Amino acid sequence: MIVGGQWPGAVERLAQQLDEAQAADRREIEAKTAASRRSPSRAGLEPAEYQRQLRAYVQTREYKAADHAIRVAVAVMKAQDAVLLCSARRLLVRRADGRRPPRRLPQARVLPGGYVPEWWMSGINASYAGIWWAIPSPGPELRLGSADDPLVQEVAKQARLLQASRVGYRKRDALYEAYVPGEQPDQAQPVPPLRGLSHGQNRQINLMFGRGRGIRVQPGRDEEFDQLHTDYFAVWERSRAYAAAVLALLRARV
Incomplete structure (x- = not known):
């Protein structure tokens, strides 16, 4: 044009x-x-x-x-x-x-x-x-x-x-993590880490291979997550x- x-x-x-x-x-x-x-x-x-x-x-x-x-x-x-x-x-x-x-x-x-x-x-x-x-x-x-x-x-x-x-x-996707539920909703915990891997590598592998019982935003980072989105x-x-x-x-x- x-x-x-x-x-x-x-x-x-x-x-x-x-x-x-x-x-x-x-x-x-x-x-x-x-x-x-x-x-x-x-x-x-x-x-x-x-x-x-x-x-x-x-x-x-x-x-x-x-x-x-x-x-x-x-x-x-x-x-x-x-x-x-x-x-x-x-x-x-x-x-x-x-x-x-x-x-x-x-x-x-x-x-x-x-x-x-x-x-x-x-x-x-x-x-x-x-x-x-x-x-x-x-x-x-x-x-x-x-x-x-x-x-x-x-x-x-x-x-x-x-x-x-x-x-x-x-x-926007960096704040998710895989977790395992506890007896109470507020007792859920991240999936236990794999030895020899960094926190970031653990998080990515856990999400990629579906480890745990679900996916959530990392605790305490909801406001940051909302702003990113x-x-x-x-x-x-x-x-x-x-x-x-x-x-x-x-x-x-x-």
């Missing part, structure tokens, strides 16, 4: 990509809302009756169509957000370095005609659309203004939040916030 050699054109193309990503996010929300409205409601139903209706509903064509619409919307949103983040990072670095904008910006590989095959959605979900490799580092924005400039500060803030999301992605799932929203901050800064500097 040709952008042109001038900065105003490149910045407006970034604005278009931000609009596309925000529209994809809205479509995801709409798909989930529509599916929720069709699903059986718990209101006024006994738990057993609700479960019976829910089991019947998930076998219907209506449910399968709604589920497919959600999966399509989520995959397209991820693809748009990852491309948007790549574009924002690339344009910011080039502008900070005093270089010309790229002739082309990354573009989402969304197939035309509205048809979204299963293999494409599986690829997006397996790779996270490359979002983790697109996470920017704070710093380039400081070459476009002083540290007390609100526009510069906002870009730096959003970059730090994205860094936190990457930490959440990398560490919050950061992890926020990466898509934060990618749009970062792009919006970069867009505002670039518009002020071209």
Whole structure:
């Protein structure tokens, strides 16, 4: 997709990509809302009756169509957000370095005609659309203004939040451990260690080979676990916030 050699054109193309990503996010929300409205409601139903209706509903064509619409919307949103983040990072670095904008910006590989095959959605979900490799580092924005400039500060803030999301992605499973139950719920203990292995190696082997009676978050680390998961799932929203901050800064500097 040709952008042109001038900065105003490149910045407006970034604005278009931000609009596309925000529209994809809205479509995801709409798909989930529509599916929720069709699903059986718990209101006024006994738990057993609700479960019976829910089991019947998930076998219907209506449910399968709604589920497919959600999966399509989520995959397209991820693809748009990852491309948007790549574009924002690339344009910011080039502008900070005093270089010309790229002739082309990354573009989402969304197939035309509205048809979204299963293999494409599986690829997006397996790779996270490359979002983790697109996470920017704070710093380039400081070459476009002083540290007390609100526009510069906002870009730096959003970059730090994205860094936190990457930490959440990398560490979100590191707080689990296998355990054996005690006589009381609060008496559960980690699986006894294997000799000659470190704590980390024991934890991984216990989880991998299903030692113990279950899996839990390590005691005393629930708050850390919740924060990691919050950061992890926020990466898509934060990618749009970062792009919006970069867009505002670039518009002020071209």
